[in-house]
Structure formats: structure tokens, C-alpha cells
Amino acid sequence: MRLPEPVIIPRDQHPISRKQISRAALNVLYGLHDAGFEAFLVGGCLRDLLTGIQPKDFDVVTNATPEEIERTFRRARIIGRRFRLVHVRFGPEVIEVATFRALGEADESDDDRRHSHDGQILRDNVYGSIEEDALRRDFTVNALYYNIADFALYDFAGSMDDIKARRLRLMGDPATRYREDPVRMIRAVRFAAKLDFDIDPATEAPLYELAPLMGQVPPARLFDEMLKLFLSGQAQDTLKLLQEYGLFDALFPATAEVMTDSDQRLLEAAMRNTDRRLAQDKPVTPAFLFAVLLWPALRARQAMHLDNGMAPAVALNKAAGQVIAEQVSQIAIPRRFSSVVREIWDLQPRLPRRHGNRAGQLVTHPRFRAAYDFLLLREEAGEIAPGVGQWWTDYQEADEDAREDMVRALGKAAPSSGGEGSGRKRRRRRRRGGGGSGGAG
Template structure:
């Protein structure tokens, strides 16, 4: 990108159809309907943002956004299937069944005293409904790669900030001063990490260098928005790369402070290996078009924090069963202050954790009860995940893998031939919590001493 590209946006680079390679057959028919209807209504409309960027590199966008000089009210007048949303950014959603085409009016960087623009004391942008030209709209977008406009007038791509070259060079570059842009919206740091991981782009040095020192600004971001950003980051097929990028940019501690602390003190590296394997498995399931659940994802991401809290409580002498529930509640509560994890995900996440010690039990009644538990399959998959980084649970994994495939009578006979094995994790000298496994196994139950009967002795 050259300085000219931003200092003189009124002279755009126009890339003709023969050079950019974007074909209408790769664009959503509904997005094309919106563009043509806007044109027929006397307005200018452009396909913009990630869809244009992805089409240029041969991708297949799922979402198609449109930018126009029509106001939201004018868009609504053109489409009966339109609804207006938003306060911070007023948008029009044109609904075609399950597909929504988002239509935004060109916006401008206005004076700070405008009634339609509101910023917080820390520089965060709270409301911005100041409309402008396409040139204004291009300059106020976050990354140059997202500021490309495709038009159905002549099927060209318009570039006002140097984004076309950045996309070809696979570089992610912020528009404007990076420090100011991150202050306006700290979530842009996460977007930079996510897009770099998703697209295999390099973040330009001037955009990457300030991030570690500004990561704490994420604590002021709405927890619900951070949850949505996490879903985009970890449930879109590039979870492992996103995690590594968060580590590289110093953002992991800003998103998952307790997990980052646990990973830093885990000398064996087993906990980190397990988290990375979980993200790798998630990517593989998405690639195979298999379902994934945020509950299992967050169970893996927060497992190091849970193990660390559990080890601390056990060293304090807290009853093991009480310590397990208390550690689960603590981790969930602390994480919710940063990321708003809904109860429909946090409760199954805790169940997955609390079922782990029960895999060490071989008592007939408890074995059959665990097999019938509605969360058994998720908990077993989590045990399998733990075994990938902690070989000491391999015996439990082998037993339960066979138990699922045995007839009840066969399994009952097998259990009758074996006495309950000694619980792992009680061996002398083993430090609970060092690799997260000793602290998470079932505690060894002490044999209760029978009380003497009235009038008799203790041996009677």
C-alpha cells in the first residue's frame, strides 16, 4: 500500500472484470438481487468487505454484505423483506429465507461533536451513524483488505486504500493509525488474529507491534461480543491457527486469563498439548462437516484453569468432591467476567469436567450408571482427548472403550471378576495438578470404621 492510496482516496484503483477474476456465479443470487434493485431504484450499491476479499483469493464466502448511498429508511422502502437493526451502526437486513443480506449506508469519519457520533472516555466508538461518500466509507473501514468494492455497473473492483495489492500479497494492514484504531474498538485486535489465521495472511508489522501492549483494552469490551468473536475464531475451521496467533500476539491472557496462567506454570506442557489437540480435532470435525459444540470447546480451553484451581483446593485440604464442584464454579465465574458463556454451554462444560474422576471407578453399579449418563459420550470423548496428552489415563480409556461395546451381562461378569482397582493419583510423591491429571481423578475412599453396638466392644 502506498501513502497515495489513503491520502487521495478520490482517485480509486479500478480493476476491470478481465483482471480480477470475480465471477457472478460465485456471488449469492440474493446479493445480486439487492445490488440490481438498488441500481434500479436510483442508488449506488456495491458488494463490499470480506466477500470481495475472499472471492479475490479463490475462497467461497458465506456472507455477502452490501454498501450503498441509500439511507436505511430508503433501503427499507425498496424491500418489503427488510428490517432495520442496530443503534451503534444503523443497518438494513434484507431477508431471503435463511439468508440475510446486510446493507449498510456509506459512513464517514465525522467530527467528534456530531450528534450522531459518540465515543467513550477511553476512545472507544459507541455510536456512529454519520453518513458519507464511498471514499469516506473506504477510509473508515478497519483493514485495507476489507475495503474493496465490487459493482454490477461494469463488474469492476474499486480500491480506495491499497487493499487490492495487500490481498494479492496476503498482508493484513490497518487503515489509519493502528493505536487509534485499536482504542476505538479493541476487538479489532482479535479480528486481526482471526483473519490472519483464517486467510493465512501476515499482519503488517505496524499493525502487529502495538497489540501485546494494548491487549488489556479487551477487558473493556462487552463479554457477549467477545463470546461471539470466540465462536468465529474457534468454530470456523481454523481454531488451532487462531490459538497460536493469540499466543504469538499476547492476546491469550486477555481472553482466557486463568488458562494462560495455568499453561505458564505447567512445566510438562501436557495441558497445552491437550488444548492444541482439542482445537486440531475441532478443525477436523468442521472439515468433515461434523457437528461441534461450544460446551466441549470451552471445556478444553478452560480445563487447564480448572485443573490448577482443583489442585490448589486439594492442597488446602478441601474434600475432593467439594473441591471439584468449587473449582468448576470458580473457573466458570471468573471466565464469565471476560467472556459471556451462556448457561446452556457452561453447565454441560462443568458436567464434562465432573464426570472425569468417575472413569477411574470399576464398581458395577457406578459403571452402569455412568454409561447411562446423558453426558457420557461427551465426557468419554474428553477422556480420549486427555489421553492424547497424558498417557497415564490410557488404562481408563481402554476399559471404557471396551465397556461401550460389551453386552450388559458380559460387562457385569467382567466386573465381578475384578476387585475395584486402586485409584490413580494417590501414589506417594505425585504432585496433584502438575499435569492436570492427578488432581482430576477420583479420590480414594477411606473405609468407614463400624461403630460398636451399645453394651458391646469394638470388635464384637
């Protein structure tokens, strides 16, 4: 294969300045350069700088081997088996450093490069030149290099033209590249949404057919990719593209199978809310996202159990366990998040039941706020009638006396109004002494 000759863009002909590069990344670049190695910034950080986005990460590539990199820096360690990389730490920042990777076919006798029978890369630790490394990049907009030796940009694949045209284009044959690594399909969606780029027709065409290949990706890797998809500030556009190309069905099959119009509105409302919170520098927990994304599947499974005569609470609990277990086989949700998902779900039927001491107890629950936000989204989507959400909004803003008045007012309403669960009236036991309901403590 003929290797590409780079178009070299000197410093006075491009806008990237060292002032835009993190101090840790500069330390790594200069450390490698001073040790006699080639050192380049590569990929997404350059793409982002050229499109007016401040990068979160700066990646470095070099002709030094992982062992040579590790010896060059005091706080460095080699990681990974599929792709061996080096993490170099300067203060709180970690810079990922990779060695130029070579082209070539996998050989069964070569332990450093292995592919699966369907072409997926299982391991690739054969090193080469910068020209070969450029051809190994996924998208042309990520095949741009910044040389610390002369501050020039090295463009091997028409990267600058595609960035100017706001076009996302895969390097090489798209179907082959997707089969090598199916995660490239959701990366295409993520970049298109994040950068507001159009996906090149040749890059777009195989997505519809190859989306099922996502089932071959290790579930733990897909969890990290899902967070990048929905927590980059463009969750609403990302959801639309995932559904358009059939990738949502591959990632969340149980939800996709039962989606209704109100479910679609719920997901869209949640994505808008996520983007809004991130724009305001507010936190978004992965548990909340999974609670929303799996809610349609939970409701469908719970309804099936109810039809079989199961009690509502038991049906909810059983359905929750089944839905999460099935989803974990596709996307590995850590237990610290899946347990919170279940708590958010468990609180949904409890939030309308506010009589007596219940409201005071619920508002102190550690997952109350997330469950309350989830309830508001369900009302916004039209899944349930509005009213309970506003009551809880007012309750949180009220003082103790006003809260007692709000609860007493509920008691004057008809038992069937407000979704309070069973219509039976219970005889209230008179307490000795004047103890009140549980507070925040």
C-alpha cells in the same frame, strides 16, 4: 483529508463472477440498483473469493439510508444502535446491508457519533460517500467493492496488491485503529490464521502493548468473536497467534496464569481435534471449547480448595462456580453452555469409576460423549495415564454380554489399580429378583 481515488478493475480483468454470489445477495444488490441507489458487495466475501474460499456471508453497502433500505424490501428490519444496519431476508438467508459511513471526529453534541475517552467507538451513524466508507474499513483486504452496475471491482487501498502478497495490513495508524475498536486485534489474528497471511510489521507491532484493551470490550460481543476465532477451521493456528501476542492472556486470564506444559498440550490437542471435526462437517459445541480452555484454571482452583481440606467433590463444584463466574466477566458464556461445561467437568472423576452399575449408568448420561472425548484429550496430553479412555472406547463398541464381562474383569483387579477412587471394599447387597443394571431405556 484527501479522499482516495479508486483503481477500477473491469469485469474482464478480475475472476469474480455472479455465479459465485448467493441469490439472496444478488436480489438485494439488484433491488437497490433498480430503486435508484448505488449497491456494492464489500469486504470479506470478495477477499475470500479472491483467495479461493467460498464465503459464508455476503455483505452489501449502499448510499441508501437504513430507512430507505427498509422501505425498498418487504422483509427488512433495522438493527443495532452502535452501528445501524438493515437485515434483509430472502428465504432462509439474511443479507446485512450498511449505509456508507462518513469520516470525521466525534462531537459531544452529536448523538449519532460518540467515542469514549480512550478513543473507542461507542456509536457511529453518520453517513457519507463510498470513498469515506473505504477509509473507515479495518484492513486493506476488506476495502474492496464490487459494483453491481458494471461488475467492476473498486480498489481504494491497494487491496488487490495485499491479497496477492498475502499480507494483512490495517488502514490508517494501527495503534489508533486498535484503540477505536480493540476487537480488531483478534480479527487480525483470525484473518491471519484463516487466510494464511502474514501480518504487516506496522500492524503487528502494537498488538503486544495493546492486548489488555480487550478488557474494555463488552463480554457479550467477545463471546461471538471467540466462536469465530475457534470455529473457523484454524483453531490450532489461532491459539498459537493469540498466545504469541498476549491476547490469550487477555481473553482467558485465569487459564493463562496457571498454564503448565501438559495444559498447553491439552489445548493444542483440543484445537487439532476441533479443526479435524470441522473439516469432516462434524459439530463442535462451544461448551466443549470452554471446558478445555478453562480446565487449567479449574484444576488450579480445585487444588487450592483441596489443600484447605475440602472434600474432592465439593472442591470441584466450588472451583467450577468460581472459574465460570470470573470468566463470564470477560467473555459472556450463555448459561445453556456454561451448565454443559460443568457437566463435562463433573463427569471427569466419575469416568474411572466403572464398577457395578456405574458404567451402564454413565454411558447413558446426556454429556457422556463430550466427557469421554474430553478424557481422551487429557490422556493424549499426558495429564493422566492412558487406559481408561480405551476401556470406554471398547465398552461403547461391545454388546451387552461383553460389557458385563468388562465390568466383571475390573472387579478382579486390585482396588487401587485403575483410579477407582476409594480403596474400601463394599459389601454388595443381594437383590431379590433378577433385575439388571440400567440400560439406554
